[in-house]
Amino acid sequence: MKVDSLSVSADAEVRVEASEELVNILLGALQPEAERPSSPRSRVSMEAEGRWLIMRINASDIAALRAALNSYLRWAAAVLDVVDRVR
Secondary structure (H helix, E strand, O other), X not given: OOOOOOOOOEEEEEEEEOOHHHHHHHHHHHHHHHHOOOOOOEEEEEEEXXXXXXXXXXXXXXXXXXXXXXXXXXXXXXXXXXXXXXX
């Protein structure tokens, strides 16, 4: 009996609501990471829509999706923390 491997992918969309200024700061800080992913197992696209930063993550598997989500959410939290400290 032959078992073919299954092609599995995982997708997520994360929406972060903030002031338009913070959304633009987040986009500017995170966009370079999305343009040069550290792993071929996931891709991230981002856009700003008014008070919303929209991140779309496509990964080859659930572990890669989890890793990308954790990375981008932690980076976003770090950016917001720095902005809060310098204000």
